[in-house]
Amino acid sequence: MTSGEGVTVWFTGLSGSGKTTISRELEQALLERKFKVELLDGDIIRTNLSKGLGFSKEDRDINIHRIGFVANLLSRNGVIAITAAISPYRNVRDRVRASIKNFVEIYVNAPLEVCESRDVKGMYAKARAGEIKGFTGIDDPYEPPLNAEVVCYTDRETVSESVAKSIAKLEELGYI
Template identity: 70%
Template sequence: MQHQGVTLWFTGLSGSGKTTIAKAVEHELKARHCKVEMLDGDIVRTNLSKGLTFSKQDRDINVRRIGFVANLLSRNGVVAITAAISPYRAIRNEIREMTQSFMEVYVNAPLEVCESRDVKGLYALARSGEIKNFTGIDDPYEEPLNPEVICYTAKESIEESVGKVIAELERYNYISMRQLATMAV
């Protein structure tokens, strides 16, 4: 039984594993009968933020929109899971301040690992200059200073990372503890 809603904010470089872990957390929460909504950065950009560029101003607008929707959901008892690069610390902190229940998950993977996982070839395009303002190449990624959870996806299994997130959700009483829970990943 879920106690309250929360915005579960996954941040990290492209290819760090945000969406993979977020989807596995979503699966586990649904198995526990929690109300859950997933707000993936690419999907939101297509449907809610169409026409925005990758300038800092437009990225901030996109993140604010994701944060606004996540806050609406979480204050109504939903675990709102976001998976967006959200590269700038100030805007993430702004979302934290406006959100009643907020948990930041930093999905940390070295740039080389993220590049090796890049099935779309975006890093190569950015390095060749075909894509401008690409986070981690010619635009900064500002690591969170005090995230509630850090997942080291180059060292941990998906199950280990998911376990860390679920444990923190339980610790903060956002979800009920499950006796002898088995991870449904």
């Protein structure tokens, strides 16, 4: 049964793992079902809410706390807030989880080699060439979730399959 409450759906994963792609499809699927949905994509947040922040540990943490803060405001008011940022640090994700009543974590799991071969934004090539420092997965850590509600294996699942898994979990948990 649907709780009628909002929920924060928190995607995490390496750059190029598929967070933006899956979260957009999920957003569309939920809008079609007439839910109120807001997508907070890391790349877009960094051009406004977190404009000026860099990629040091401190700035990454501030960025994630801001996204978590807004997701909480939305989801406690009945909105499905979907976030799609790398969010590389486990303890920060877990702190955000602890601050939000309804929270579902989706680990977009693709091997680094796959993300790197996709190189959607050409960033891995730049990181390998030393033109970008502190790139997650290359010379900055990514700490995978240990207890994500959903894991999407995007090297062997289609986008539709990942979206279907996510929807099934939201249904199972009674959020939709």
